Structures are given as C-alpha cells and as structure tokens.
Amino acid sequence: MFNITAEDGGARTGILSTAHGELRTPFFMPVATKATVKTLTPDDLKSCDVQVLISNSLHLFLRPGLEVLEAHGGLHRFMRFNGAIFTDSGGFQMIRKGFFVGADRDGITFRSPYDGKKYKFTPEFSKEVQMRIGSDVAMMLDYCAEYPASYDEAKKSVYFTTLWAERFPKNTEQLSFGIVQGSVYEDLREKSAKDLANMDFDGYGIGGLSIGEPKEVMHRMVEIVTGILPEDKPRYLMGVGSPLDIIESVMRGVDIFDSVFPTRNGRHGTAITSRGMLNLRKAEFKNDESPLDEDCSCYTCENFTRSYLHHLIREKEILGMHLLSLHNVCFMIEFMKRIRKEIEQGNLEKFKKEMEKIY
Ligand SMILES: [Zn+2]
Structure with missing residues (x-):
C-alpha cells in the first residue's frame, strides 16, 4: 500500500506500508549487503531513526545460507533489526566480478566465490529465496547491463528483464518491486518502463544507473521513466545516495534511495x-x-x-x-526528513539551491 500525502512540482511525500512499519517517503536505505550495515549495531541504527535498510539475497543465499536464516526465524531476527528490510535479487551482481557465469532467457547462473558451486537463479527461484529470507520487499530478478553497453546489449537487458518481470511471483506476504532497465538509451528506458507499468508490481526500481554514466544522462533517464510509471506506486532509484543526486531525483518523482555512500565514506x-x-x-x-x-x-x-x-x-x-x-547514516536520515518537510511546505526548489552551494 502506498499513499501520496503531499506534492511539490514533480516531488511527492507518501507512506509505504510494510509488514515492519509505515515508511515515510522519500526515504534513504543504508546498505546491509551481508546482514550488517558495516560497523553499526541495531542500537546505532535506532539512535539515528533508521526504519528501513536493504540487504542482498544472493550474498545471503551463499553465506550464511537459507538454513541458518530460517533457523533464526528470518533475517530480521538473525540481525536483530525490527524495521523494514528490502532485498535485492542479485541481478546487479551480473556486472560485479566474482559471481556471474552467464544468463539465458530462463535466468542467471551465478558461481559462489567461496566454493565454486554454480546456482541458477530463475525469477521464481529468486522470489523463493527472498521469501525464505523473510524480507518485506523483494526486488525482481533483472538483467543489468554494464556501462557502457552497446545498444544491442541494452536491448537484450530490457527483453530479458520484461520476460522475468512477467514470471516474477507476486503475493500478499511480501511486496514485489519490478526493475526498469535500458541503460542510457531513451527509447529502451521508455520501452522497459511501459512493459512493466502494466504488471501489477507494488513498486518500481530504476536499475542500471549510477554505474559510470554522466549525471545529466542519469537524471534524463530517471525523468523518462518516472513519466511513464504509474503515479500511485513508489519509485526506487537503485544505488544513488549523494545529497544532490537525491534532491535532483526527488524532483523527478523518485521516492526511495539506497547507497553505500554514507558508510563507505x-x-x-x-x-x-x-x-x-x-x-x-x-x-x-x-x-x-x-x-x-x-x-x-x-x-x-x-x-x-x-x-x-x-x-x-x-x-x-x-x-x-x-x-x-554513524554520523553519516544519521546525517542521511535527517537529510531525508528535511526533504520531506520542504516538499510539504512547497519549498524544495529553494532548498535545492541552498544545497547546490554546499555540495
Ligand atoms: Zn553527527
């Protein structure tokens, strides 16, 4: 369930209901790839008012493995985090060294860097893994093209992603988000967004950006995609988390962000x-x-x-x-509260100008 509560130009505030809380958008998720936001305890996260984070289902599947997580009653109890948890599918690991073996129309084959074993992730299996992990929001298995990608490669990423979006199971126990691909090609981003808009996802990720393309290109792609996706569903720009990029994207209708920006820095x-x-x-x-x-x-x-x-x-x-x-994560959470306040008061444009002077 997603309700929009205020609008300011293309920006909006809203509430996304999950099994672990009502999340006020736009929000930022710290990254807990391996079931930890690096160096921070759950109490630290609480002290910063972190209500949602994102983990990675491929990493968790390989280590510690589903049996360990299930023995604990799922990821929330395993890592002692009571807020909402998103999980990424592993599609993004296609473009990271060490995991990717190959992809065909049925799914992606990954190799464990720990023992060399191969696993085929189909859309259905990806959802099953994320259900067993027990996250609140599952991201669909997507085909992520590298940057730069040839037009043909980007076209293939859209073709496979649409096929897999149709197959990705949707149920009531866990929200399912689609992911728009298409690299930096306007017509492909348009096609991908249109393909997915009609499928009944609970929200939409915008993937395959912030991986080396110029900022203006990223903003342009976001603009095209948010112009097509249904207005009553949350939009999540994956892997983007610097203050200025967040403001620019919020103004183009994005509601959700995640990035290692605060913890890595x-x-x-x-x-x-x-x-x-x-x-x-x-x-x-x-x-x-x-x-x-x-x-x-x-x-x-x-x-x-x-x-x-x-x-x-x-x-x-x-x-x-x-x-x-700790400070950086707290800063991002406060920054998002400020953005929500500025949207509610119709002042986001003014706030953006202030921020442009600083960053
Ligand atoms: Zn501080």
Missing part, C-alpha cells in the same frame, strides 16, 4: 556534513576542537571533537570508522 574518513564533505584525514583538523557537525545531534557529534576523529582516522582505528559511519 565513513570508513574512508570522510564525513557528510551540513557544511559539505569533510575529509578528516586532513592536517587542518589536528587541533580542531569543534564537533564534526554543529547542526547534528548524533552520538558522534554530541561527544567528540574533529581533532579526536582526525587522530582515529589517521591511526586507522576501528572506532573512527564506526563514529564517522
């Missing part, structure tokens, strides 16, 4: 703050006793100086990676 010593990106490694922070971000009330900002964080990052201490990841 945190582990590498970079903080996302209300004044822009800060690289804590820099010598200028050695004696800086101010908090990381004056406008943030997370545990990191309430307790520690930039000088201390600089020291931890320089020494490669795990606590430094933890504290920065």
Whole structure:
C-alpha cells in the first residue's frame, strides 16, 4: 500500500506500508549487503531513526545460507533489526566480478566465490529465496547491463528483464518491486518502463544507473521513466545516495534511495556534513576542537571533537570508522526528513539551491 500525502512540482511525500512499519517517503536505505550495515549495531541504527535498510539475497543465499536464516526465524531476527528490510535479487551482481557465469532467457547462473558451486537463479527461484529470507520487499530478478553497453546489449537487458518481470511471483506476504532497465538509451528506458507499468508490481526500481554514466544522462533517464510509471506506486532509484543526486531525483518523482555512500565514506574518513564533505584525514583538523557537525545531534557529534576523529582516522582505528559511519547514516536520515518537510511546505526548489552551494 502506498499513499501520496503531499506534492511539490514533480516531488511527492507518501507512506509505504510494510509488514515492519509505515515508511515515510522519500526515504534513504543504508546498505546491509551481508546482514550488517558495516560497523553499526541495531542500537546505532535506532539512535539515528533508521526504519528501513536493504540487504542482498544472493550474498545471503551463499553465506550464511537459507538454513541458518530460517533457523533464526528470518533475517530480521538473525540481525536483530525490527524495521523494514528490502532485498535485492542479485541481478546487479551480473556486472560485479566474482559471481556471474552467464544468463539465458530462463535466468542467471551465478558461481559462489567461496566454493565454486554454480546456482541458477530463475525469477521464481529468486522470489523463493527472498521469501525464505523473510524480507518485506523483494526486488525482481533483472538483467543489468554494464556501462557502457552497446545498444544491442541494452536491448537484450530490457527483453530479458520484461520476460522475468512477467514470471516474477507476486503475493500478499511480501511486496514485489519490478526493475526498469535500458541503460542510457531513451527509447529502451521508455520501452522497459511501459512493459512493466502494466504488471501489477507494488513498486518500481530504476536499475542500471549510477554505474559510470554522466549525471545529466542519469537524471534524463530517471525523468523518462518516472513519466511513464504509474503515479500511485513508489519509485526506487537503485544505488544513488549523494545529497544532490537525491534532491535532483526527488524532483523527478523518485521516492526511495539506497547507497553505500554514507558508510563507505565513513570508513574512508570522510564525513557528510551540513557544511559539505569533510575529509578528516586532513592536517587542518589536528587541533580542531569543534564537533564534526554543529547542526547534528548524533552520538558522534554530541561527544567528540574533529581533532579526536582526525587522530582515529589517521591511526586507522576501528572506532573512527564506526563514529564517522554513524554520523553519516544519521546525517542521511535527517537529510531525508528535511526533504520531506520542504516538499510539504512547497519549498524544495529553494532548498535545492541552498544545497547546490554546499555540495
Ligand atoms: Zn553527527
């Protein structure tokens, strides 16, 4: 169930109902590929008001395996997270080294990097795996083309994705999202969106973007797709998570985002703050006793100086990676709250101009 609650130009706020909570859109999901948001405990996530995250069903299928998850009563209990969980299908791992063997009209064959065993993921099997994991939202098995992709390769990705979308099971226990492909070709994005729009998915992912194409091209593709997808279903731009990209996409009608942006940057010593990106490694922070971000009330900002964080990052201490990841995730959650507020007040355009000066 998805209800739109306010609109501002192409942007909208809404509520997506899941088995683990009512999620206010637009929202951002931290990434928990292997059943953990790297370095953060469930209490950390709670302290930042994280209500939803995304994991990866292919990774979980290979390790720890479905038997282990089922013995715990599913992924929520396994990782002790009570919020909503999305799972990706593994389609994206087609373009990542180490997993992909081949694809045909029936599905994708993956190889386990752990023991070399091969597994065929059909649309039906992908759904079964995600049901057994117990996530709230299952992403369909899609055929993701690399960037750059030839027109023929992109056409094939749309053709297979549509075939698999028709076969991907939809039921009431778990929401099912379709995924639009088509690389950077306008007519293929259009075709893919049209093919899927008529199938009764609970929401729609926009896949195969943010993988190296220019930003303007990504925004253009998003615009084409959101112009075709049904308005009463949530749209999820997969793998996009920098503040400016989020605003640009929200203005084009996107409701959901996920990215390793806050956690990866945190582990590498970079903080996302209300004044822009800060690289804590820099010598200028050695004696800086101010908090990381004056406008943030997370545990990191309430307790520690930039000088201390600089020291931890320089020494490669795990606590430094933890504290920065925590702040960055909290920042993204607060940022999305702000976006929702600006949409409700009809001020998103003005907010975007402010952000453009900072980032
Ligand atoms: Zn903070």
